[in-house]
Amino acid sequence: MTLDTVKNAEQTPDTALPWAELGLKPDEYERITGILGRRPTGAELAMYSVMWSEHCSYKSSKVHLRQFGEKAPASSAMLVGIGENAGVVDVGQGYAVTFKVESHNHPSYIEPYQGAATGVGGIVRDILAMGARPVAVMDPLRFGDPDEADTKRVAHGVVAGIGGYGNCLGLPNIGGEVVFDPCYQGNPLVNALCVGVMRHEDIHLAKASGPGNKVILYGARTGGDGIGGVSVLASETFESTGPTKRPAVQVGDPFQEKLLIECTLEIFREKLVVGIQDLGGAGLSCATSELASAGTGGMRIELDTVPLRDATLSPEEILMSESQERMCAVVEPHNVDRFLEICEKWDVIATVIGEVTDGDRLEIFWHGEQIVDVPPRTVAHEGPVYERPYARPQWQDALQADDANRLPRPENADELRDAVLRLVASPNQASKSWITAQYDKYVLGNTVLAQPEDSGMVRIDEETNLGVAVATDGNGRYAKLDPYAGAQLALAEAYRNVAATGARPLAVSDCLNFGSPEDPGVMWQFAEATRGLADACQVLGTPVTGGNVSLYNQTGETAIHPTPVVAVLGVIDDVTRRTPMAFAEEGQLIYLLGETREEFGGSAWSQVAHGHLGGLPPKVDLEREKLLAEILISGSRDGMIDAAHDLSDGGLVQALVESCLKGGNGARIVIPEGADPFVALFSESAGRAVVSVPRSEELRFTDMCRARGLAATRIGVVDGDALEVQGQFSITLAALREAYEGTIPALLG
Template structure:
């Protein structure tokens, strides 16, 4: 039993317990609702719900649960359209979706996969290593809470310019946090992104994805049912780290004048999390878990209110039973603490002894802190006195919903009119060669091994594809070879030019990346990163992005299984590029038949699938060479994306490699494919576009470069044409250069040197 703090040891502002009885008798006491991030209207609404002022503990609960980070109060009105998307997928059905800890997809053979991507942006700026590490830990527990064994992670990252001192401060810490936490858990990091742009300076994005595997019968949900069932808190002790952490920190724009908005960042312990994972999986196997919830943002406030609200609606908790690392914590601090590596389970009385035995076996502390009731109230006592008495639904689900004003900004027309067509272009072979080398070495296109080498990509032995492949892929079943592939993508520049199309292009690229590996895309999760919702222009971006994703999912036949919204990503008046990161999950029947990304041998025929147009606005060329952002992004053609996917998956047996065409255009695709196994290529691009510069650096979507044995070329061409996918034979693999007729002939050694040098030179 934890040590009980004496009144003398408590902070001065906590002397004299604020109970429900005191709150009823003392209605006019001043309360720090504004400091906790509530508005005057929200505070008034809480008083209306309770019929009195809240106690300090109730105020703490409502403040964190009604924060932007936890309640999605500014985005709910736009997210609800995702429910219009059919839940059936091309490969199976969704077993759990939006509203659960993570979405669960049936992938056949009795297996299901759960995956989700979330953000830990602001904490990672304040304390890069711990902010990123606990972001990984939190998403892993979301997956674990569904009854699944976590099997892999991914990390979409965004930073300010590579040369900036603050990027040098945050990037190494964020990468070490992601790497060390995942490595200690024994989870392979199979993919992600590292993108640099000035708008992320002062507000990096740290999005984390986890995927887990379970049998259908192992699915668990977060609900507290059955009066008399016991509520057990297990895992790490509760401390003062992260009090109000992500929930409040991520709910307001960074402002150095408001230290109250910079609470302590959570501190992670991956070794404790590893024990928690194995302990929880054994608890599931023993059949002693009736309901479960992980602890993430909002801590005990979240776990108790969400479990109770999703179940019979009643729970009684003895808060003084909670094991503490800091005996001086007041009840409201315990409720707000976001200390890591904790779970809460609902257990039938007959199973409690066995539950505690399993926890003891794994050296995981477990304490019965309450029980489920049938009274429809969440009641929390502290040393025999009631400090919380609320309807849990008002805390967890019935928070404020804002229809914030949104409007297309007047500046959007001028932005879109300022296209890249008028920018000076390279025309001579020497200029084209120089442009190629400059782009290959640019921060967004260069080799990311400095980052990915800090991650273990192959632990557990089931990794089939990982960085720098288009997608990550893991084996699910050893006997059949059943596997899943995952990709995350977003081009924030495209979303800035047109947020509707930009969100669709993010989905399209992830969808394409999964397909190039030979997997059929079946579902998505998203992490919608935007600036302040109090800015109508930002809300317009968010609304358009949600509309774009919904329309794209309907056309592509993939549901949204869940995700995350991260707002207030701006420093002062500078908002980040709208960054709707989209993760796509694909299924492959046998990973042995996957398609590799790079050229594997000489003598293969090289073909370009898809149509190339003059689409340079928002491109890496415009960004790197001219520092330009304007015009319209590449045209979205979802029917073409779906047809391309069907060719890539349906003809996988013919392909010796496949690589999507995206950032940097066809030139970057050829370079990356050649450098993968140091196999050169000789191409002629007259059939791609009449302008060799456009053919090389344009970024039209719905394209991929594939290779086939010469004997299979005719069959692939026939399959592409039958599907309505344009196909152009452009060359042959072999040699030690990337050679483009009429443009350049660059040795692979020179390309490799340019490609790999950038991050090590900048970061040491």
Template sequence: MIDTVELAAKTPDQPQPWDELGLKADEYQRIRDILARRPTNAELAMYSVMWSEHCSYKSSKVHLRQFGEKAPQSDALLVGMGQNAGVVDIGHGYAVTFKIESHNHPSYVEPYQGAATGVGGIVRDILAMGARPVAVMDSLRFGPLDADDTHRVLPGVVAGVGGYGNCLGLPNIGGEVVFDPSYAANPLVNALCVGVMKHEDIHLANATGVGNKVVLFGARTGGDGIGGASILASESFDDSKPSKRPAVQVGDPFMEKVLIECCLELFEARVVEAIQDLGAAGISCATSELASNGDGGMYVQLEKVLLRDPSLTPGEIMMSESQERMMGVVTPENLDAFLAITAKWDVETAVIGEVTGTGRLIIDWHGETIVDVDPRTVAHDGPVYERPFARPDWQDSLQADRPDELPRPSTGDELRGTLLRLLASPNLASKAWITDQYDRYVLGNTVLAQPEDAGVLRIDEATGLGVAIATDGNGRYAKLDPYTGAQLALAEAYRNVATTGATPIAVTDGLNFGSPEDPAVMWQFAEAIRGLADGCQALGTPVTGGNVSLYNQTGDTAILPTAIVGVLGVLDDVARRTPQGFRESGQVIYLLGETRDEFGGSEWAWAEHQHLGGLPPSVDLAAERELAEILVNASRDGLIDAAHDLSDGGLAVALVESVLRHGVGARVWVPDGIDPFVFLFSESQARAIVAVPRSEEVRFTDMCSARRYPHQRIGVVDDGGELDLQGLFTVPVGELRTAHESTLSSTFEA
């Protein structure tokens, strides 16, 4: 017997599995109060997924408001938070949309499909805005490199990211990979996509126009991914609970590629009013959000949904997160043209309902009403929690445990050995074994890609207009001080974009934290949001959207508080972009910024001593902004031929990466008055190294002096085939390359 609205009103005491669907007792009671009756099984399914942490942001909304309240004025921002993705103006009539999303728990349960469908979901978010997806990036976190579970999860995740993106024909232009024990059994898979459109092609996901048709098109609805959002992303892992494998979606990138081209033709033909992707919460999300964002009413005949599995119940159809599906709103006069285009692309399509003026979302199943709700109560007016948060008792002792007493290398041989070990450490070693599985240059518009500081894309061939994108995040810094740690993630991504010559203009974020029910975790989260909002305000880069992923912990062990920040910048002409690597012998190497004795949370402290304590490097956002302007202007005026930011591993690692990029050497000297160890390995911020042609040295130093920005001549590029730290040590380029590039390949190829 189908559980109808009429039956629900007559059977108020019928037991329902609200707790199994992830709802709390008070949330279930609130649903009953809203409806003035018990919910039907289909309504219960809808509320459970839409009120899940992953979909409703019920524990984070009160803090995320700061991104709007503190948003800097920006002429570039065209569409802000609240839509599928933010949109910014990049000039010449072009707009770019970009966003980051997480697929953490699914990627642990089923690494390949979890990561693949994470890529597919973010691509559809970008597509729904009316944009052509043009590139992807990924920010990954795993447990220790030598852990058995890392060997299970990492190859599958990498294959999923690469397999799906490569099949779509989208270049993967950047990202990061970090290893830490806290991510064991809880990897982070954050995927970013960027899309391009003209201003007039921007579309918003709103169901407006009474009488307009609601159309579901793409792949058929199946049993994969049922309840994935609520089951996987809204609680911690517990080995005692049943397998969550059925909750992981299964992706088909070839279907998605066809869907992309079909949607773009629908947009170009002007035969669709709005398109919403079906990701987390599936039909429950698409119908309720479209209705809530529009005129507020929708009628759906659920039996018209095309199914892969005819045994699915109405509730399961509502909750299914089967991939490669979109929902469109189409005027009656455009319906035939719409159907002709989907038929041309061989995309299965079903007209399942229409927009109404009732203010209600009504869903029937073979003539009987199984859902009758106010869509706002489902999509936007769910629970909002002000979770208690408090600075943890252990924070003071953690910060007091400074790395100052750790034994430091002092002789040339000790410094040389330290450098080679750091280069081979998992977090600093080359990630080429991973990134070589991704196509970085498909479509022909990739100008810079891994291992460059930021990915750079050509947007317009005639003018050379382009964009640069970087993602960064350091969980160790955030563990020591979440406010500062979030700002350091922002500063590094901002700096990475600027080193290419691009002007940073906008931010997206992926906020990955432990259980919101832990006051210490909520304090970390609240502080990180506060830091990021304040930082964006200081740098003039608004947050355009992003993602929150909570419950990232196993039992009582939470991951490091990990705020991934993506920054997008604009280049007027990609021909003037600045690459990372040294090329020309005789060019002068300058160090920009101040170097201080700052090793809290550093790669040296962690890789050499497994130490995490003290305070992270200090943040100076005014200095970051000044440095960015120097790097952008120097690139535009042809004053520098290479630039590389200083971050993890400090100057020594940046020098090696710059040398290895093209296999040239460098001679470097330590300025008077600074400890060679601090000079080489400090992780002080707002710093970069640049290679300056001798003919431009005076102009470059004049620019720095005029801005009173610290700059030191520390070396020259040469073709000697070695990195020579004069008076300390020398390492041949071949030895540097072996140390840097063998760690991951020897681990996984074995």
């Protein structure tokens, strides 16, 4: 094939190009020819097609995501907001923390191991590109029906991939979620979060400025993997009958990434870069156009200097390749030698591939001939934006009318006891330690709390004990019933989880997993969820700092439950004051904080006992959430509570079982007078937590709750080796443990 140069494109305006195969719509292609004043070259078409894909351009979601900025609460903690590789938050003492959650859903269904592994790799590079040392990862996961054989294939691969990559990278895995639901059968959700820490002055941004500065590509060689991965995988739903797209999934090498991390951090320490960008989706197309677009000048790239794994790659393929473990830096000429020296020390290949120009074009050359000549902003930041039509689905009313509060309930103490055992043994409520035991939670030596604690917590300063906590939550069942409330409940839960460990919530990152935006019903779910999340962030004072949208999670006409996954980051001044979830000391008093209503819509009980999903999710009261968080944080700081556990899916009884088993102590519980035992134990009202209070602190604690107006009900005492609900039932810890811990190994082991 002859080289399609810019000159050639000018001379052959009528050459047909495969724009439709690359996922571009007719009007999008027309727009490209309008921008360029001619037909694009093959290389230009490759760049536009991949950068204008849903995955890179957010063309369907952008109009809704704007709310996160428009409604953002004023926060003095925000150092870098939405739009960069990840947001950055001030956590005090001169430290800044960056965190982000991202999806790698589609690749993980096709090739679970590599899909999940490169998901970890990608988010870690995003964090690194901000100038931060990555310090922890987390993985919110959603799989299909646990009884389906394919679920085992996907779950095994995903868990092994996360472990295989993350463990080899030396990053502790400190939390996340695992949820099973048939709606994720053909569309598992593999979200990955990374947290990084830096000093304020070390924040780096992705921009290319200063004519004459060199553009250096470093890390792995560029190969044929993941070519078109972004546009092919994110733009269409894949059908199992179609041709295999396996080669479209990237292959990861965590060893290379570990070297890249250490090498990059050493380069940062010596202040050798002006701008930096990782290579993820859309590879060099994305990195060069984004760097140039965000900078002040243009950029000239000699594409034939890119080190290749496969010498037969065409320039278009090199631009599209999503080979992992690569970064692109802009470096002043006098720092280039030192930059290359550090790369050499770490055995990282580094090549000057171009330079920043004083023009305003991104120009790419192949053996001296120009193959790309574009305004970089039109590629990176000024892609198409769609106002997709949306409408509340017709079935929504019927779904909400199907009230879960009317389902038949346990009628006596024996049935209540059975319901408890069935609940904690159900795949979603059972212990996930079979999975999390495959992740290294200890490496780096700063892990203070890890799964199954309410939030993961790491120390970031060994002298002062400053630390950060992160929790991720999402409940697709709630969001299906009411996407606006569902998104808010996800945020409220993550916020509550961070506070339960004693940390003060500061900021939010979100991963919005939805079906096809071309379905008005799905688009309505998306619009409602983003509106709900933005509104709730405003009330809670926690701005969204960044995140990711994953659309087209559907098989045929059937979309997944709308699944906004929300990560909340908090800060704790002294990690030695953290509150764990375990009932560790006999004799301590158990208090229930918050109010319980009769709320079973979307509940774990309705799913386990009846396979039911209907009604309305629990009511959201964000002011109560704030109050509860304040109490939990004060209680932790002032030594008034020794254990805290948030109440969410499964309600009070789930939380009690988990805190008892973790501490190896039983509890004697008295249902408050006048309360229905079933409602008290299984309802999923939001804004609640259980705490254990040393007797010496009881008065101080209850006085504080009373003064601030938070309901605090003494419901029992830590004692014995059974969970006893007086007048109802008693279940030994051994029986609970068998139910709680046996399920997942039996399903996946």
